[in-house]
Amino acid sequence: MRIKPVGGSGDIRIGKSSFINSGTVIFGGNGVDIGEHVLIAPNCTLAPTNHAFSDRETSIREQGFLPSKGGIIIEDDVWIGANCVLLDGAVLRKGCIIGAGSLVRGEVEAYSIQSGNPLAKMGMRGER
Template identity: 30%
Template sequence: MEDKLKIYYRRGTEELKRDNIRAHKLTQEFNNTDVEEFGKKEDIIRKLFGSVGGNPSIEHNFHCDLGYNIHVGENFYAGYNCTILDMAEVIVGNNCMIGPNVGIYTAGHSTEPKDRNKSGYAQPIKIGNDVWIGGSCTILPGVTINDNSIIAAGSVVIKDVPSNVIMAGNPAKKLKNI
């Protein structure tokens, strides 16, 4: 299998700090918005994300690194406490549902202790159309989850997921075809 693109970044650069502060301010504003201010919440998400389809819905306590690397399609839903570490692109298709307490992490660090705190790497994550990610799942760097698949609650996805399957466990394995 071909090694997926890794984007390397240095922690603490002024540009990264600026972009991270921008995202944190917007997520703070989003998370402090009244639950009935749907239009305001959507406006903030449209400022924060790189692109957003129609009818997005994200519950409170959302967090991300940069925001502009997140691209979501039509009818995107994310439950409470969703965290997306978007040091690389996260592309989500149409009609996707993400349960509560899900972590989508493009970022990683060196396994060498002397280098671990200085820099990191990121690999894009792609999630196809009509995907359902159950509560408390973790999606790791470089993963592609293809169309119509379900990731069962509590799963840790470490490798690509084919279309039309249910995956479960740690690490996630195919449970059955849909």
């Protein structure tokens, strides 16, 4: 796991008994809040920041960053599969599961199982 303080001044908080696997990169950006008992599989990217790009006459690198969409919030007992990307404004509610290779941009319902790009609900934890 690597932590990079890029794109803002947000804090990174990791709750007790959470596990972040190898190859995962967390950018500080607008902040990342990881709850307790969270599992993050290998090679995920948590990027709570957005480059500005509206001025064609200025390089993207020189334009800096857009205002925050709230950072990234991961509540307790969440499982994030391998190779997922979480962007600024992602809110993963308690107990949800994110399938491998997914892109998360907004709010994910508690205890839901979601996967893909675009993210789609596949079911709910505890359903048969």
